[in-house]
Amino acid sequence: MARADKQAAVAEIVDSFNDSAGAVLTEYRGLTVKQLQDLRRSLGENASYAVVKNTLAKIAASEAGISGVDDLLNGPTAIAFINGDVVEAAKGLRDFAKANPTLVIKGGVLDGKPLDASEIAKLADLESREVLMGKLAGAMLASLSQAVYLLNAPLAQAARLAGALQAKAEQDPSILAGGAGTPAAAEEAPAEETAPEAAAETETPADEAPAAEADAPAAEASDEGEATES
Template identity: 45%
Template sequence: MNREQKAAAIEEIVGQIQESEAIFAVDYRGITVAQIAELRTKLAESDASLRVVKNTLTERAATQTETEALKALLSGPTALAFVRGDVAAAAKALADAQKATTFLAFKGGVLNGEALDADQITALSKLPTREVLYQQLVGLVASPISGLARSLNGLIGGLAIALDGVREKKESGEIPSGDAPAPAAAPAAEEAAPAAEEAPADVAPAVDAPAADAADTTDTTPQED
């Protein structure tokens, strides 16, 4: 590999590091080409890729991206899984391949710039995948709606049964059928007061006493002759 090829390889690894949410390092010794191909197909389902790297070039790429935690993993035969999608699903694919082949031991990894050891990657592989979590979330959201629908159906069903019972009682004569009685008139807020009080028949209406006759101004005193 000449200088230009090395530079191109480093640049490609830099891009993969920058695009990845997580990077898992495994020891690929003992695994066959067919098993690697099968693993790559499985990793692709979670938007991850597996790459057998040259440690010296990857170390330079880690330096350029300031991914210091990755450098400690670059000893011996190393393959890196670059995970852009579902981290748990990618870890599970690697763990399943370990069980099937007894190879691909975890060296460690990086998640959002933080170092992971082998046990932490194994723990990640046991978490629910993003798809499972999404299905659980949908179930939680849909559950109250289903309960409401059941309640409404129960209310509607109960109302229908009650109305049917009324109809049967009308048909049997238990409840008289016909026009509904007119609603009772609402009482007036206040009874109207009589316009005027009638005087008793045997009592004459009060009349003001006539003014006293004007005094006779004629002088009746006898006049002196």
């Protein structure tokens, strides 16, 4: 490869490292051309899969500020540069490797940090970004609903209290009078208490009347006696 071609190849790999969210380094020894095509299709539009020369890839990684991947760059190497969901791409590579054991995942790069094969496997076991975002949105909506409930709870209680007072007022209108009827009732109470005394006074002459009637015959008898003596 001419020097200019090498420089262009290095620059292209550098751009791929810089523009991607992550990269997975694989060994493709034994894969057929058709299998490589199937692998590229399985990764979708958000990832590219390129066969690279190890020496050029090492230079490109160094220029991109990535360290710790030199040991991974040996044997036939192809790199999956991921522009979309890293977890989803890692799942796709893992599933393809299970179906095609000749594909070996050697490691990768995420946020400029090197990952080994076991860390790529753990990444593939995570839920996809869409699922995580859905769960996060659900949690946020649940928290918002709880907050709205807490804010509305006092208002609801006040509304229930107002409804109860209104129902009570319909049964007893004096509640709406602000207690104005209470003093009147208090003033009328003594009149009711004195009523028995008044009744007692009116009954007293009735008790004296028989005594007067009893005296009357005595007087008549006295008169009759005087008349006899005369």
